Amino acid sequence: MTTTTDTVADRKIVTFSLGAQTFGIDMRALIEIREWEDPTPLPNVPGFIKGVTNLRGNVVPVVGLAERLGWEPSAIHARSCILVVHIAGKQAGFLVDEVNDIVAIGETEIQPAPEVETIEPSVIGGLVRISTRQKDGTKDENGTMVLLLDLDALSLTKHLDLAA
Amino acid sequence: MSDEFDDIQAIFFEECTEGLTTAEQGLSAMQAGDVSGEVIAGVFRAVHSIKGGAGAFGHADLTAFAHKFENVLDEVRGGKIPPSPGVVKVMLSAFDILSDHVEAAKGNAPRPADQAALDALEKVLANKGADDGAPVASAPAPVAVEAPAPAAADEGDEFGFVPMAVSLDDFDAPAEAPAADGAWVVVFKPSRAALSNAGEPLLIIRELEGLGAEIVNVDTDTVPPLRDLDPEDAYFTWTLRLPAELAETDITDCFDFVAPDSIVEIRREAAAAPAAAPVAQAPAAAASDADEFGFVPVSAGVEDFAAEMQRVVETIAAASPPIGSVETPAIAPKAGAGDAQQTIRVDLGKLDLLLNLVGELVIRNSILADRLSPADRQRVELPELARLTRQIQDNVMSLRAQPIKQAFSRVPRMLRDLSVETGKQINLETTGETTEVDKGVIEKIGDPLTHMIRNAADHGLESAEERIAAGKDPTGTIKLSAEQKGARIFVRVADNGRGINRERVKAKAIEKGIIPADAQLTNEEIDQLICAPGFSTAETISNISGRGVGMDVVRSNVEALGGRIEIHSVPGEGTTFTMILPLTLAILDGMIVRLAGQRFVLPLAHVLETVQPEPGQVKRTAPDSEVIDMRGEYVPVKRTTEIFGLNDDRAVEDSLVVIVESEGSGKVGLVVDTIDDRREVVIKSLDQNLHPIRGLGGATILGDGSIALILDIEALVASTNRYTPKGMAA
Numbered sequence: 001m002t003t004t005t006d007t008v009a010d011r012k013i014v015t016f017s018l019g020a021q022t023f024g025i026d027m028r029a030l031i032e033i034r035e036w037e038d039p040t041p042l043p044n045v046p047g048f049i050k051g052v053t054n055l056r057g058n059v060v061p062v063v064g065l066a067e068r069l070g071w072e073p074s075a076i077h078a079r080s081c082i083l084v085v086h087i088a089g090k091q092a093g094f095l096v097d098e099v100n101d102i103v104a105i106g107e108t109e110i111q112p113a114p115e116v117e118t119i120e121p122s123v124i125g126g127l128v129r130i131s132t133r134q135k136d137g138t139k140d141e142n143g144t145m146v147l148l149l150d151l152d153a154l155s156l157t158k159h160l161d162l163a164a
Numbered sequence: 165m166s167d168e169f170d171d172i173q174a175i176f177f178e179e180c181t182e183g184l185t186t187a188e189q190g191l192s193a194m195q196a197g198d199v200s201g202e203v204i205a206g207v208f209r210a211v212h213s214i215k216g217g218a219g220a221f222g223h224a225d226l227t228a229f230a231h232k233f234e235n236v237l238d239e240v241r242g243g244k245i246p247p248s249p250g251v252v253k254v255m256l257s258a259f260d261i262l263s264d265h266v267e268a269a270k271g272n273a274p275r276p277a278d279q280a281a282l283d284a285l286e287k288v289l290a291n292k293g294a295d296d297g298a299p300v301a302s303a304p305a306p307v308a309v310e311a312p313a314p315a316a317a318d319e320g321d322e323f324g325f326v327p328m329a330v331s332l333d334d335f336d337a338p339a340e341a342p343a344a345d346g347a348w349v350v351v352f353k354p355s356r357a358a359l360s361n362a363g364e365p366l367l368i369i370r371e372l373e374g375l376g377a378e379i380v381n382v383d384t385d386t387v388p389p390l391r392d393l394d395p396e397d398a399y400f401t402w403t404l405r406l407p408a409e410l411a412e413t414d415i416t417d418c419f420d421f422v423a424p425d426s427i428v429e430i431r432r433e434a435a436a437a438p439a440a441a442p443v444a445q446a447p448a449a450a451a452s453d454a455d456e457f458g459f460v461p462v463s464a465g466v467e468d469f470a471a472e473m474q475r476v477v478e479t480i481a482a483a484s485p486p487i488g489s490v491e492t493p494a495i496a497p498k499a500g501a502g503d504a505q506q507t508i509r510v511d512l513g514k515l516d517l518l519l520n521l522v523g524e525l526v527i528r529n530s531i532l533a534d535r536l537s538p539a540d541r542q543r544v545e546l547p548e549l550a551r552l553t554r555q556i557q558d559n560v561m562s563l564r565a566q567p568i569k570q571a572f573s574r575v576p577r578m579l580r581d582l583s584v585e586t587g588k589q590i591n592l593e594t595t596g597e598t599t600e601v602d603k604g605v606i607e608k609i610g611d612p613l614t615h616m617i618r619n620a621a622d623h624g625l626e627s628a629e630e631r632i633a634a635g636k637d638p639t640g641t642i643k644l645s646a647e648q649k650g651a652r653i654f655v656r657v658a659d660n661g662r663g664i665n666r667e668r669v670k671a672k673a674i675e676k677g678i679i680p681a682d683a684q685l686t687n688e689e690i691d692q693l694i695c696a697p698g699f700s701t702a703e704t705i706s707n708i709s710g711r712g713v714g715m716d717v718v719r720s721n722v723e724a725l726g727g728r729i730e731i732h733s734v735p736g737e738g739t740t741f742t743m744i745l746p747l748t749l750a751i752l753d754g755m756i757v758r759l760a761g762q763r764f765v766l767p768l769a770h771v772l773e774t775v776q777p778e779p780g781q782v783k784r785t786a787p788d789s790e791v792i793d794m795r796g797e798y799v800p801v802k803r804t805t806e807i808f809g810l811n812d813d814r815a816v817e818d819s820l821v822v823i824v825e826s827e828g829s830g831k832v833g834l835v836v837d838t839i840d841d842r843r844e845v846v847i848k849s850l851d852q853n854l855h856p857i858r859g860l861g862g863a864t865i866l867g868d869g870s871i872a873l874i875l876d877i878e879a880l881v882a883s884t885n886r887y888t889p890k891g892m893a894a
Contacts, residue, residue: 040762041762043857043860044859051871052873054865054870054871057521057523057524057848058520090854092853
């Protein structure tokens with residue numbers, strides 16, 4: 001997978017794309033990946049909360065992750081899907097453009113994300129470069145930068161507290 | 165101590181709690197004049213079980229006290245001590261001390277001072293209750309024909325019970341044996357877990373043999389096939405015969421330390437052969453029930469859920485103590501006592517999981533039905549499956565409902581204590597205690613109820629002298645009642661005391677700065693001040709200090725449950741506090757409506773009527789305010805779509821107006837597109853995974869798997885209502 005084969009692969013991440021960016025979350029936080037299905041919209045909530053959906057009897061919010069992170073809202077298309085994750089003891093579904101891969105990375109490969117001047121703590125826990133498989137099966141030697149999401153920092157309810 | 169020991173001990177304490185509840189109910193019934201044999205026997209059994217368990221776990225103080233108490237109960241049961249009011253009173257005090265002992269054994273409280281109660285019990289024993297007045301009502305007729313053996317042996321006959329055999333297939337054999345010598349027959353089935361609990365049955369049998377016992381039968385029918393056999397478990401049931409001349413206590417003493425779920429039966433052979441109906445199906449039956457549902461694996465989805473449900477059901481069954489054996493109190497077969505129900509303790513989390521799974525099963529069921537062709541839909545399997553799942557759902561839902569008796573049961577004790585503390589004579593009347601309420605509600609009304617009762621006893625009721633001076637019965641009465649009206653439950657605490665002293669309440673409120681000095685308040689508003697934060701009634705009205713129980717605590721607790729408090733007071737005649745609570749926190753009777761095409765659930769409890777407005781029936785009173793003419797009454801109309809920011813340009817004439825009644829704002833009309841359906845929905849909280857949202861009471865999952873949001877009428881109609889200051893809201 002990676003060119004540095006000597007590192008210990010001690011984390012598995014799920015990579016997915018939002019617009020032109022590739023993000024990654026820890027495999028352990030993932031509950032399931034489902035097809036996009038219009039959620040039930042909620043009144044009086046911030047725009048990034050798309051609504052709620054039924055996940056095996058649980059009412060789970062669906063979050064427009066791109067908007068939550070400050071990017072352009074994702075347009076819904078055929079490959080849009082929902083990543084259902086554990087986040088701070090709760091469950092949430094993230095709308096993402098496409099799920100790419102599951103890759104193993106070593107802790108040592110993770111580089112710190114640059115400090116950003118924002119009010120809330122950065123939700124990007126680190127950067128890591130992975131090589132990606134091309135459609136023709138060859139490897140892209142330049143690799144892709146993956147932004148690792150810090151789910152604990154990505155509080156949904158804190159935002160709601162402010163909005164409420 | 166090992167975790168296992170702690171677990172077992174935890175079960176013992178749970179049983180203690182149940183036993184204490186049973187005992188208290190029985191004693192209260194005796195106090196009320198019901199001194200039938202069943203009631204007395206019930207109390208005896210409860211105390212006896214506590215004693216047995218306490219002995220096994222080495223709680224010496226508890227054992228000693230329970231033993232003394234049991235002695236008195238035994239004599240009362242045997243008709244040797246009449247259950248006169250005086251005796252019952254002593255027993256009630258003893259019960260209170262027993263509860264304290266249990267708490268002490270749990271480590272929650274210091275060892276209670278029980279000498280006075282012990283002395284009182286001793287006195288009753290010594291005097292045979294003679295100087296305590298005549299027996300109340302009919303004392304149990306001592307029918308005993310056999311030897312004057314202490315009652316435990318033959319209670320069944322003495323009270324005319326039909327003794328029910330306890331899972332003993334060989335019951336008949338010893339019972340039909342020659343009855344000439346009236347020898348003792350002891351049937352002993354140790355707890356399945358006896359060996360792992362250090363309750364080696366062999367030791368007990370050796371001890372009995374030391375008394376001259378001979379084994380007449382060993383029942384091995386309960387031994388499972390080898391592949392299921394757990395060598396650590398005890399399976400046998402022994403039947404032993406002992407010499408007739410032994411005292412019964414010699415035999416019972418041998419069983420003092422057996423685990424509470426062992427079965428021990430001691431009787432005289434002379435006794436008529438009891439009807440030996442093998443009773444008591446094990447609670448484990450639940451596991452096999454799952455199969456009986458006969459889930460037809462119609463599609464993969466349903467099959468999965470059926471399998472998952474079965475797993476849950478099995479876990480629940482497994483959670484019960486020894487499977488395959490009977491859950492009966494140590495001694496004594498279940499002697500026809502009406503409310504002696506077999507129970508099984510289940511973790512509430514498992515129950516909720518089951519509820520979720522069943523809900524999902526129902527949903528899958530209807531999805532499946534939608535996908536089939538109409539012809540297939542009519543085939544017998546599908547309606548059958550639908551009926552079964554509906555029944556399962558109903559039953560699972562009812563599992564969460566509990567009689568409110570559970571919350572009421574601690575009140576009598578509390579009032580006895582308060583009666584002593586305040587020196588007031590208090591009589592308690594309870595009604596509606598069988599009203600069934602969701603378990604969550606019961607758990608949460610305990611504290612508010614305690615506060616209300618204390619309030620009524622401390623501040624509501626006058627002292628006996630004051631009452632006599634006011635021309636009232638010196639004994640004050642507190643009425644505790646529960647009643648269900650629609651989807652709400654009304655819990656009332658009414659005293660016939662002095663009523664709220666409004667002048668003093670108002671003066672105190674002004675002094676504390678809760679209201680301005682020139683405030684003009686109605687009587688109701690003054691009454692509500694009691695619930696204002698920072699208003700301590702303890703300082704103003706009563707001499708009992710150090711309590712400072714604020715009614716604002718009560719109010720906030722009740723409001724947290726989605727309920728409210730009403731206060732009604734008449735000076736000189738008394739005060740009534742009413743808690744109005746939702747019947748359940750889990751299920752709601754709702755109307756499915758559409759707003760801008762989206763489905764919402766409107767709680768039916770609020771709905772008065774629905775109208776299709778005629779042209780001109782809805783009139784504007786301001787650019788953003790409308791009323792509807794309801795037979796001459798102008799009712800404000802709210803457009804829910806606007807409150808929620810939904811796009812809707814539907815004309816009001818094309819819509820329906822649902823008239824709802826809210827607690828805060830009276831009648832309000834809500835404009836909805838259409839009404840789809842009416843059904844019971846399972847409430848799913850939004851804050852479990854998100855955050856509470858104003859105007860919404862939660863969400864629910866509809867038959868097709870989609871989510872509908874539940875409207876919170878109070879918040880909706882109040883959202884544009886004028887602000888009422890906290891502590892003053894009527």
